[in-house]
Amino acid sequence: MIKIPRGTVGAALAAVLVLAAGCAEERAVTKLELTAALPDRVPSGTVLRLGDPQYQAVIQASGLDKELSDAGVTVEWANISGGPQSIQAFRADKLDCSAVADIPSLFAAWTGTATKIVFQAVTLDPLEHPIYKLGVAPGVSVTSLADLRGKKIAYSAGQAQGALVLRVLQKAGLSQSDVQLVELTSNGDSYVTALGSKAVDVAPIGAQNIKLYEAKYPGSSSIFTGIRDDASTVYCLTSAVEDAEKAAALKVYVAVRTKAVLWANEHPAEYAKAYYQDTQGLNEADAKAVVEIQGEKGIPASWDAAITRLQETADLLAAEQKHDRLDVTTLVDRRFEPVQAAAAGDRVVTGDAS
Known part of the structure; x- marks a missing residue:
């Protein structure tokens, strides 16, 4: 019989335990086809990594964060927004979704990062309240x-x-x-x-x-430019919406964020304090002025008009910046469109705001 030194056995056992622990930390991903219905149940422990600081403040101030936790959604908030930061974080696999205008989704596609838009908002009087x-x-x-x-x-x-x-x-x-x-x-x-x-x-x-x-x-x-510039979206790594657990959590988040947009409209002073005062460091008067300048945002019943505008922008950029032409419908996950509309209820915007 071959005798193995006791220390060697201990070291080998320790290595096995470490390996097992590492494997346990890796979550098995259930693939969700992009044509499949969004799941209704969020498995325990599902985490979303979100770069959405403005609506993070609104969700927390309004108490809507309880809806996330009650549904089993854990959010890891990142102080990231805008295209350059979010695309960099996507490529490093440090982020699932981020709040942006419309251009980052185009440049993500042109530079090889697959994303999907899961949220659309509009300004109710976009030419009077330009970005x-x-x-x-x-x-x-x-x-x-x-x-x-x-x-x-x-x-x-x-x-x-x-x-x-x-x-x-x-x-x-x-x-x-x-x-x-x-x-x-x-x-x-x-x-x-x-x-x-x-x-x-x-x-x-x-x-x-x-x-x-x-x-x-x-x-x-x-x-003034006289040009509508109010595109407001959330876009996510395609791998996040193809992950069944994260897709279920995103369904909850899109509904909660929809309610947060409407809450901000109805509570401008609280919105100004939660984000522009407490987060951005503005004084009370300036914070309220910013919210007034921005105007109110609405949730569109249909994304058709937003997609048309996105295609026009993509065509312009392709021509002026020498990019390949994009079919922007491939960048939009319309499964989340009725999720938004349902969350907005009778406050949904039924026409194209102009």
């Missing part, structure tokens, strides 16, 4: 879109601001050769700083920041 205005540098005269000819314009190809610039040029009857596009990623106050230093003549700035910009830089100004 962006065009900030104009001190001493520069721009009073209409026609005045953009020959100007230096801040431009970020993979962000909503970049698409807006191309749409503005299209509306003005100008081409890229008629202006000077200055590649500059919009990150925090980068566009404001570029305008203030006159590195650029024009840049899209969040409408809520225009007053602060004009107060900080005497002689600066701004103009």
